[in-house]
Amino acid sequence: MLLYRDGDxxxxxxxxxxxxxxxYRYLLRQCRDAAAAExxxxxxxxxLIRARAGYSVQAKFTTxxxxxxxxxxxxxxxxxxxxxxxxxxxxxxxxxAELPDERExxxxxxxxxxxxxxxxxxxxxxxxxxxxxxxxLQQEGGMSVEEIAQATGVARETAKSxxxxxxxxxxxxxxxxx
Amino acid sequence: MALNERNARNANGDAERDPRLDxxxxxxxxxxxxxxxxxxxxAAARREVGARPRSLTSMLRHWHVPVSIAAVVIVSxxxxxxxxEEGGERIVPxxxxxxxPPAEQPAAPGAQPARVEASRETTQPQAAAPAPPxxxxxxxxxxxxxxxxxxxxxxxxxxxxxxxxxxxxxxxESAAKPFPQPFRxxxxxxxxxxxxxxxxxxxxxRMAGALSAPSEPPLAxxxxxxxxxxxxxxxxxxxxxxxxxxxxxxxxxxxxPRKWLERxxxxxxxxxxxxxxxxxxxxxxxxxxxxxxxxxx
Numbered sequence: 165m166l167l168y169r170d171g172d173x174x175x176x177x178x179x180x181x182x183x184x185x186x187x188y189r190y191l192l193r194q195c196r197d198a199a200a201a202e203x204x205x206x207x208x209x210x211x212l213i214r215a216r217a218g219y220s221v222q223a224k225f226t227t228x229x230x231x232x233x234x235x236x237x238x239x240x241x242x243x244x245x246x247x248x249x250x251x252x253x254x255x256x257x258x259x260x261a262e263l264p265d266e267r268e269x270x271x272x273x274x275x276x277x278x279x280x281x282x283x284x285x286x287x288x289x290x291x292x293x294x295x296x297x298x299x300x301l302q303q304e305g306g307m308s309v310e311e312i313a314q315a316t317g318v319a320r321e322t323a324k325s326x327x328x329x330x331x332x333x334x335x336x337x338x339x340x341x342x
Numbered sequence: 343m344a345l346n347e348r349n350a351r352n353a354n355g356d357a358e359r360d361p362r363l364d365x366x367x368x369x370x371x372x373x374x375x376x377x378x379x380x381x382x383x384x385a386a387a388r389r390e391v392g393a394r395p396r397s398l399t400s401m402l403r404h405w406h407v408p409v410s411i412a413a414v415v416i417v418s419x420x421x422x423x424x425x426x427e428e429g430g431e432r433i434v435p436x437x438x439x440x441x442x443p444p445a446e447q448p449a450a451p452g453a454q455p456a457r458v459e460a461s462r463e464t465t466q467p468q469a470a471a472p473a474p475p476x477x478x479x480x481x482x483x484x485x486x487x488x489x490x491x492x493x494x495x496x497x498x499x500x501x502x503x504x505x506x507x508x509x510x511x512x513x514x515e516s517a518a519k520p521f522p523q524p525f526r527x528x529x530x531x532x533x534x535x536x537x538x539x540x541x542x543x544x545x546x547x548r549m550a551g552a553l554s555a556p557s558e559p560p561l562a563x564x565x566x567x568x569x570x571x572x573x574x575x576x577x578x579x580x581x582x583x584x585x586x587x588x589x590x591x592x593x594x595x596x597x598x599p600r601k602w603l604e605r606x607x608x609x610x611x612x613x614x615x616x617x618x619x620x621x622x623x624x625x626x627x628x629x630x631x632x633x634x635x636x637x638x639x
Binding site for chain 1: 359360362363364366367368369370371373374375376379380382383384386387388390391392
């Protein structure tokens, strides 16, 4: 990014090639709408391009990129949703253990990985936004808890609890899918 | 051991990773952005680089380190050169014996060879390398009486025709001659006094003129100084030959007083009275205890 800031256009190509897949999947899973994800995807990269001259190294580039994406998605969410994100409700996972797994439980223990992956995607889609975001940032951005906290603008402990709750739910949902 | 490992994993946030979930997610997540999104984004990136010149802050940031390094190097080299020049001037070995005892004190019988040696050493550096021009007039104001003496002694000697009057003291010949009075001071001062720069000589001449003729009108003096400065400049441009810079008594430094007297007599016979007088004064300085012949007094 520093090279691109200093005028090396080819450096941007490398950045784009490296991060476009993860960023697109992050937005796609968050929006669950391909058209919206494409729009957000373009918007994030345009924001990055416009912010080129003022870029300074304050964190990993991945953190910076996903912070832009997070902000963009928050704007989109607020614009298109009448329900505000209530993180306190979302993060209240006291009753995780009692969550019913209403999906079809496979009887065959030798389910192939493809079906397991499909099941995982369903579980991810069912997560609250904040927890889903934490999990996606970990998976697509390869971020640590601190970096997730930076990218989403929350405290480290908040990010950690979101991630933990997401993992508990996903593990629980996949219990019978081994 | 296992507890410690778990604590460390918790601290790094690795506790929130599940290898099975990671593997499943990697197997499932293969979506890629549509290809039609790439060209506009890449084109916009190129446009941004090409259209908008780099901002001044960006350029400054880019050149910050090289410019800082260059500045440090330049300052360091300048300081080293300056210090070496200054240190070199101070380190120039001016021998301690150059500080001769005062002339008023009666010389011990065995002191004569040492005095001859000292005077030889004071005359050697000036013949080898003339002193560099001085940078300030700090020393000029320090000893006006000495400068007056210098100017008087210089004025009494005949100089080249181009340099006459008050400015005559600035002749390189007179500047190269040793100071007639025994010097009391640091070796560096002795060196500077032994070979005064033309600028010093001009200053000394002016001061001497002011001392000898205080009632002279300033306007007349300044008008007289202009041609003198011109002639002084010409005199500075024409470098004196090696022969001109040698004192009259050159070659006689180690000779006994009798030889000196013979040489003085010979100069007088040849009609070179000024040189004879100069040599005689040097003789008095070197051999104060030696009686002069009646006709030489």
